[in-house]
Amino acid sequence: MAVKNDSSTLKVLFVTTELAPFSKVGGLGDVAGSLPKALRQAGVDVRVVTPAWPGVIERAEAAKLKMTTSKSKVYAAYDWRIHSANVIKTEVDKVPTYFLKADDYAGDMYPSQLNFWTASPFAVFCMQALELKNAIDWEPDIYHCHDWTSAFLPCALAWHRYYRQTGQKSIMTLHNVAYQGVFEPYPFLDASGLEPWSFNSSTMEFYGQINLLKGGIVSATAVSTVSPTYANEIQTYESTRELSGILYQQRSKLRGIINGLDVKFWDPAGDKSIPANFSTKDLKGKSVCKKELLRRAGFDDSDDSPVIVCVSRLVEQKGFDMVFNAAGQIAETGAKLLILGSGNDWIENGIIQAQNDYPNNVKLFKGYDEPLSHLLYAGGDIFLMPSVFEPCGLSQMISMRYGTVPVVREVGGLRDTVFDVDRPEGGNGFTFLTCDVDGMMWALRRSIERYRDKQAWTKIMLEGMREDFTWDRSAGLYKEMYEDLMQ
Numbered sequence: 001m002a003v004k005n006d007s008s009t010l011k012v013l014f015v016t017t018e019l020a021p022f023s024k025v026g027g028l029g030d031v032a033g034s035l036p037k038a039l040r041q042a043g044v045d046v047r048v049v050t051p052a053w054p055g056v057i058e059r060a061e062a063a064k065l066k067m068t069t070s071k072s073k074v075y076a077a078y079d080w081r082i083h084s085a086n087v088i089k090t091e092v093d094k095v096p097t098y099f100l101k102a103d104d105y106a107g108d109m110y111p112s113q114l115n116f117w118t119a120s121p122f123a124v125f126c127m128q129a130l131e132l133k134n135a136i137d138w139e140p141d142i143y144h145c146h147d148w149t150s151a152f153l154p155c156a157l158a159w160h161r162y163y164r165q166t167g168q169k170s171i172m173t174l175h176n177v178a179y180q181g182v183f184e185p186y187p188f189l190d191a192s193g194l195e196p197w198s199f200n201s202s203t204m205e206f207y208g209q210i211n212l213l214k215g216g217i218v219s220a221t222a223v224s225t226v227s228p229t230y231a232n233e234i235q236t237y238e239s240t241r242e243l244s245g246i247l248y249q250q251r252s253k254l255r256g257i258i259n260g261l262d263v264k265f266w267d268p269a270g271d272k273s274i275p276a277n278f279s280t281k282d283l284k285g286k287s288v289c290k291k292e293l294l295r296r297a298g299f300d301d302s303d304d305s306p307v308i309v310c311v312s313r314l315v316e317q318k319g320f321d322m323v324f325n326a327a328g329q330i331a332e333t334g335a336k337l338l339i340l341g342s343g344n345d346w347i348e349n350g351i352i353q354a355q356n357d358y359p360n361n362v363k364l365f366k367g368y369d370e371p372l373s374h375l376l377y378a379g380g381d382i383f384l385m386p387s388v389f390e391p392c393g394l395s396q397m398i399s400m401r402y403g404t405v406p407v408v409r410e411v412g413g414l415r416d417t418v419f420d421v422d423r424p425e426g427g428n429g430f431t432f433l434t435c436d437v438d439g440m441m442w443a444l445r446r447s448i449e450r451y452r453d454k455q456a457w458t459k460i461m462l463e464g465m466r467e468d469f470t471w472d473r474s475a476g477l478y479k480e481m482y483e484d485l486m487q
């Protein structure tokens, strides 16, 4: 939808280092790819700026986007030289989008080691985002930043020798507080143009190091995170350790807004990457998907045992040590366990070991594979997500859209979206609280037993499929936050 552009229209620039489907690592990419669309429908003039990491332009070309390179470049003064970037303009689902193409973004998207050199592209990107207004005929009222990778922008608006004079407003959205952008202060402070006094314990200093996320939280005009429960959890030492005190201090400007889904993209009735479509009205296609999934895993496709699926980054946060440690107990129930993901070696190895020990029950699809993820969501019966912490989580919502019943730990956004069916008021999945194999198996066993009662199971599936995961409500809450900021 075209946004009416009069002086009352709010203008917001999304500053993000991930943008689905061009550069997605996790949930942030999904949110950046779908929330702007919903905000435009709510009447906000949202635009997106993102680095053209390797492969991004090629993916945009493959998606047949019409792209034009702006006559003016953007420039940032950093480390005693000028960093310039070409501005490649396009529209993604009617959202004006600007890819910044420069040598600064020619390397890996996220560095495995953070130091002055590997952190520099993120600071340069933020300054180029602040300069974008000079290359396009449009100036935002609010800069909406996401995670530590764009947290330098609010820091610059507060403490940079030049940008702090502009008086512009920013919002910092925390998609995952576990990643903070911590590295040594020398020579960053000098190179970045921040005032030396911006490095103290009430600003961005953190135990002698720079902490970009802390700086962003302290300096942004407002802060949000991606679920109400996570907004509370991050103010506790158990959740965020040393940063929790800062988040508690800043709580008056913190709100929790649950993520929505791109329900058109994640739609079992129209999804082209699954072998058969299905909907609440006709579930038949789901069993075709299950058969295809079993075949892909090398299992007998006529097997009617419950298929437990996981689609995830294999990192500590996601609780996969519980999963591979429970493989024997899962195999005993007769269920199949199919995992798609990649990540830390010790987790991958744990799952591979489980696969070797229980070859008739466990299968790891190693890697990142978008089309295959759709088949897992569509062909599974149970979606297992035993996260240690989970800011919002999208996978549990996607699985519910596809009639795959979630079994989750009651934490963060999982607590705000999945409700145990055995509560007196009923629910849409199975939940557990204690973060150990026994806790997880308690919920998983209940789901496996319930699966055998086809009528009860279909009722739970339909409950999840009918949940409203659109962005409409949350986009309204973001708009409210923007409006509050402009008062």
Ligand code: ADP
Pocket (backbone or CB within 6 Å): 025, 026, 027, 028, 030, 311, 312, 313, 340, 341, 342, 367, 368, 369, 370, 373, 392, 393, 394, 395, 396, 398
């Ligand atoms: P996080 O952002 O912590 O990774 P979320 O649940 O918020 O977790 O979002 C994860 C997103 O990434 C989902 O869209 C999920 O389908 C996708 N995803 C995760 N791992 C893979 C994978 N190996 N292959 C394809 N998609 C994946």
